[in-house]
Amino acid sequence: MNENTETQTGQNIYDNNDEGISLSELLKIFKHHFKWFLFGFFLVVGMAVVYLQLAIPQYESGVSVLVDPIQKSSSIENLLESSASSTKIATEVELITSRKNIEFALSTLDLDSYKNAEGDSYSNREVLGNVKDRIVVSTVKDTNIVKIVVTDASPMFARDLANALASSYDGLLTGIAKNSKTAQREFIDAQIPINQKMLVLASDALGDFRENSDIIQLTDKSTLLVNEISYYKLRLEPLKLQMQEASVFIQNYNQGLVNAGIKGILTLDELGNDVKIKAKLKELNGWKTELTMYESLSSPQIGTSATSLSSNNSSRVYFLNSAIEQITKDLLDRVSVLTSAYANESNTQSIVQLLTTEVAIQVLEERGAQFTNELSQLPVLERQLSELQRDVQIYETIDLKLRDMLEEVKLVEAAVTGNVTVVDQANIPLNPVSPNKLLILAVALLLGCAVGLLFALGIEASDQTIRNEAQIKKLVKNAIPLLGWLPLMKVSPKDKYPMFSVFNDPLSFEAERFKLISNMLYNKHDMKVFSITSCSMAEGKSTIVANVALSLAQMGKKVLIIDGDLRLPSMERFFLLKHSESGLVDYVINSVPLERSIVQPLDSVPNLHLLSSGSTPLVPAAIFSNPNYIETLKHLKTLYDFIIIDAPPLDSASELLTISKNIDGLIITVRAGVTSKLSLIDLVDNLKTGNAPILGIVFNGCSAGTTNSGYHYGNYYNSYAYRYNSYQNNNSKKGLKLSNYKIQNSSGYRKKYRQNIRQRDNQKLDLSDTVLAFGPQSYCHSLHEWGDVQHFNPVTGIGPQHNADFKDGLEAIENDLESIGKL
Template identity: 25%
Template structure:
C-alpha cells in the first residue's frame, strides 16, 4: 500500500509541474515577442556600445634593504642617523600608486581632461591620438570650467574654413570663436592653441570627421581613472605589482599606465635626490664644524709648541742632549767673534782713514763684511785718483766724505755687532740653563702633547670620513636608478572585456523570457478575477462549467450567424450540446424549456450569451424566444436596435392592456427567433415579478416555443432573478473572465446551496485566447483554413 502511495506521488508532482508550465506556455507569443525584442535591443547595444579592453603593465619595486652601502642612504646609515628607519612596505608603495596626486600628474602630463569625439560615427568613441587636430591648453580657469560643465556648455564643434583658419562652435550656445592654427585663442574658461596632428593617417578621413572637443575639470577625470585603476600584488612574498585599467581606447590606457610608472619613478628619484641633497647639506655643515674644531686643535697644538718651543719632542729631546755638548763650542765661537769685534773697534778708532781695513778676519756678520769691502773699494779708488791728482780734486773730496761716512758706519756696525754678541753670549748662557731645565721637563710636555695630538687625529679622521661620504653622495646624486623596474610595459588585450557578445545575447535571451514570465507571474498573483475554466473548477467544484465564450476583438462580429464556423459560433454550439444533458426529463417534457441567464453583477455578458444562445438554437430549426427580464436596465437593444422602443414584459405584468401575442416581435436576425422586450422601465420591478401573471406568462410561452431564453437582472444587485427562478428549467450563471472577482463566484455557490437558484451551471464569458478551452492546445477551429504563424501570433497578442 505504501509502495503504491510512493509511486503515485511523483506522478502527481509531474502533473502539477506540467500544469504550472502550461500556465506560462499558453502565453508563448509573449515569450517569443519578448525574446525577439530583447535580442534586438542586445544586438543594437552591441552595435552602438564601444568595446572596452583591459590593459596590463607589471613592475617590480626594488628592495631598498638589499642596496649597497654606496647608495644615497649609505652616508646616513654609516653615520647612524637611520637606525630607526626601515624601507616602506609594499602596501605603502601601492598606496602611492593609487594616490590622487599621482593620477593628477598623469592626467596633466597626458592632457586627458581634453577629449576628442567624432559625431559622425555610430559609436561615439573617443578619438584620443587618432584625431586630425590637437588642443594645447595654455591657461585653464577651473572655476569657470566647473560652471560651464554644469550648463553643458563645455563642448565645441570644430569647423575648419581654410588651411590656416577655423571656428570653434559651442554646442550649447552656438557661439563661434575664430582662430588660426598655431596661434592662441581665448574661450570663456581657457586660453588654447589648436595644432594639426602631423601623425594623422588620412586627410580624407579627417574631412569626414565632425570633431567635437570636450573640456573637463581635472577633478572628475582624476577620480574616474583613479577608481578604475587596478593594482594587484601577484604574491605576498614578492614585490611584483600588476597594474590594470579598463578603457575603450587601448592606446589611452597604455599611455596612462606607462605614464603612471614614469611619474612614480620620477617622484621616487626626486625623493632620493632630495635625501642626497639633504645629506650633502648635512655633510657640508658637519665639515664646517669639524674644520673649525680641527683648526682649534691645530692652533692649540701650535700654541703649545710655540709656548714650549717644540717641533718634535723626541727630536728636540735628542737635540737638547746633543746641544748640551755643542754649547761650549758655540760659546767659544761667540767669544772669538766678540774679540774680533773689540779689535776692529779699537783699530777703527785709532787708525787713520787712509789705511785699508783688514778683511776676511772670520767675522760672521755679512753686513759688516760688506761695509768693510765697500770701504776698502772707496779707499782704493781715492788712492788711484790721488796718484794723478791733488787732494783738492772734487772727486777726491767727495770720495773722502764717503769714506768717512762708511768708516763711521763700519764702526757703528762693529759696535752693534759687539753688543749683539754680548747679548748672544748672555742668551747662550741662559739657554744653557734652559736646555738643562728642558731636558728635565720633556716627559711632562710629551704627555700634554700626546693629548693634543690625540684630539687632532680624531678630528682629522672624522674630517676625512665626511669628505669621503660627500664624494660618495655626489656620485649617488649623479647616478640614481629608478625605484620601479618595468617587467612588462603596458599592453592591451585583443578581445574586449565588455561588452561580451555571448553574455549580452544570452542575457537578452534570459531577460526576454524572464520579463514575460515575471509579468504573467505577478499578474496571476495580483489578479483577483477569474481567468479560465481551471479557476472556476477550483472555486466552485459543485457547479459545472457548461460553456466557454471566447474574447471577441473590437472589429469582430458579436453575433452568431447562419452557417458560422467561427470560434464564437462553435463555443455556443458546444454550450447547446452540453445543455441537452442538463435538461431534466427533456425527453418526456412536451412543453418548451425555459433557460435563465443571470450573473452576479452588471457587465458580465448576460445579454450577449442570451442572444447568441438563442441564435444558435434557432439555427437548429427550433422556435426560440428571448425575454428581456432585466426591467431595470434592459440591454437587448444592443442586438435589436429598436427593442427599447417596444412595449414588453413590464407592460404585460402591469395590467390587462396587452396580450403576449401583441408584445412578441420577430427578430430581424433570424426567422425562428422572436423577441419579448423588457418594455417600459417600471418604478417597482420586484412587485411586478411577484404577480400571478408571471407564472401565467411563462406557462403560455412554454406552450408556444421550444426554448425560452430569459435575460435576467444581476443576482447580487437586485432580487428579481430569485423571484422568478422557480420557472427556470436551467439557470446559466455567466462569469466574465478578467472582470468577475473570484470572491463573487462564492455568491453563486451560496445561492445554489440556499436554493435561491436551482439547476445552476456556469458559462465563462470573454475568455482570452490563451486561456480558452483546455489551454488552447486543441482549439475550436477544426476544419477551418489555417492561418500563418505571423497572423496567429498577431491575433493571439491582440486577444491577450
C-alpha cells in the first residue's frame, strides 16, 4: 500500500469517527483499560505523597503599613490641608522590594540566629537564597495601605524580616523625600546670591548713568516701551527652554528608531512642510499674535499696576484661547496620522509642542522687535536709561520670587517626617501555609482521575485494532451487514481437530454460532459460490470455512471447499491430510484430472469435499482468471449445492479481487483485537472498487462485552451448555461436558497471536509443518484411522473405497469435462 493510500485510509478513519464517542463506549474503554487508569491515578497520587514527604514547610508572616506618596505638591495650600486624598503609590510600593531596602533590612537582623532544616546559618547567603522571591507586596484597593508578606521555612525569620522591611522602608522613603526638598532648597540658595550680585551691578550701572548724564526724566512712551520689551523677554525664556526640551526628546526618540532599523521617519522640516500642518500653523500664528496683544495690555507690567483692560476683553480672550486649543488638537490629529507607523503618544505630543512653541516664540519675537524698533527711535540717552531701569526691575522681581520659593521649600522640608506608618506588626506564624496537604491531596485525587482517564483513552486511541461490533459498524458506515459473531475459544489438546467445533461438539455454543452463519448462507437461494477472506493472516477464515461448510453438509447439502490460498494453503492441514501433489493449480495449468484433486476430508461426512491448492504457481492471480478455472467453477456449481472458497487475505495476495469476480458472495472475517481499522477500511475500499459482491462480515474471536447481542454471552454459554448437559444426562449414561472450546482469558492473547503469526511465516507446506502444528500423535492417529488421502469423483460423489469400479467413475468425470472442452 503506497503512502497516498495510507493517508487517504487514515483520513477515512477520522471521517468515520467524526460522530464522537458515546457514554457507553467511554465506560467500556474505562473498563477495558482500568489498569491504565489505576496506573495514572496512583502515579499522580504517589507523586503528591512523595512531594508532601520531601517538601519543607513554609511559614508566612505579614505587616500592614500606611504609605504616604513621595511626590506631593510643594504649595502651602496642599501642605496645610487637614485631609490628604488617596494618591497612587505604585512607585513607592516598588521600592519595598528594592535591593537597597532588602539589604538594609537584612543588615539589621542577626542572621546567625536563624537556621534552616539542616542546621545551616542564614548568614551564608547560599543558605539564605533569594529573599526577594519570598516577599509579596500587595495594596488594599482605593487606599494607601500596603501589606508586606514574607514566606520562609523559619517562622521567626519571616516575622523579623517583615518588621525590618517596614522599618527600613520608612527610612528609605523619608530619605528620598527629604533629599528632593533639600536639593531644591540648596539650588534656590545658590541662585539668590547670583541674582543679588546681578541686581547690584544693574543698580550701580543705573546710578552711574544718572550721575554722569544730563537726563533728568524720560517720557512715558519710553517707559511703556521698556516695560513691553521686558515683558516679552520674560515670556521668551521659558518658551525657549520648553522648545529645547522637546527638540532633545524628539531627536533621542528618532535616533532610537534609526538604531532599531526603522525607516521612513519624518523630520521636523518634512512635517512642517505638510500642507495641512502649514495652514494650521499659519492660522495659529494669527490667533497667537492677537492673543499676545491682549495679554500685554491686560497683564501687570513690571513696575506698574494692573490695567482694567482684561475685564473688558475677557470674552475675546476666551474665544482666542478656544481657537488656539482647537488648532492644537487638529495639529495633534494630523501629526498622529503622519507618524502612526513609528511614533507613540509622547513623541506625537512633543512634535506638536515644538511646532506650537516655535509659533509662540516667533510671535513674541516679532512683537518684541516692533517695540525695540520704536524704542530705537527715541534719543540714545533715553534708551540707555530705559534699558538700565529694565535690568534693575527684572533682577528685583526675580529676587522676590526666589525668596518666596525658598521660604516655601524650607517649610515643606521641615514638614517631611516618616512616610510609612505601621498599622499591624508581624507576628510569629503558628501553622505553615505550604504545603497545603489537604488541598494537594484533593487536587492529586482529581488530577489522578483525569490522568488515569487520559492514559486509558490514550491507550485506546493508540490501539488501532477492532474490538467490538460498534467499531465495525462505524468503520463501514453500516453499509455492510454483520452476519454473526464467534466467541474467543481455547483449543483442547485432546481434540483430533483442534478448531473444528461443529465436528467435535455439534451441540456446543460455539457450534451454534457457526450454524447461525451457515443458515444465513443457506437462505441465499440464488447464491451457491461463496468466498471467505480476511484482512490479514491468522484471523480465523480457514476455521470459519471448515465449520460453515460442515454445517451446510450436515443440513444435507453437497458442499465443496476450494483452498484458494495458493501461497499458504491451510485446509489440508486443518483436516490433517497429507499434502496432495495435485490440486487446483495442477488442473488449471497442467490439465491434471480433477478427480485426483478432490477428496473427502471426513469419512463420516460423504457430502463434504475438498479441492486442495496443489502446486505453488508463479502468478496466483493468473489461476483464477484462467478460462479453465472459470468454466470448471461453472460446472461445479451444477454438481454442488454450495462451493466455499478459502481466499487469501488482501494484504498478502492480490488475487482476492480476481476470485471475487466469479463468486456470488464474499464474507469478510474480522478478528477482535487483531484486525486493524486501517486493514478493514483498505480491504472494503478495494473490494468496492473492484465491484466485489460483499455479503457481510463475521466478527471472530469475541470476548465478553465486544458484541451488542452477546454482552454477557459467557453466562449464556454456560447456561446453554448446562441445559444440554442435563438433557444428555436424562437420555444417556454419559454426561455432556462443557464445550472443549473454553472462553479464553484475553490476558496474553495478543502476545500468543503474534507468536502464532511468526510461526506461520516460517512454516512451509510440508508434512513436517503439519506435525509441528498439530502434534505427531494427532497426525499419526489420523493417518492410521483414514489411511492415505481419499480421492473422490465429483460427479458421482463416491470414492474408490465405495465404488466397485473406479475406472467407471474416472471415465465419467473425464467424459463430463470433455463435453465442455476442458480436457
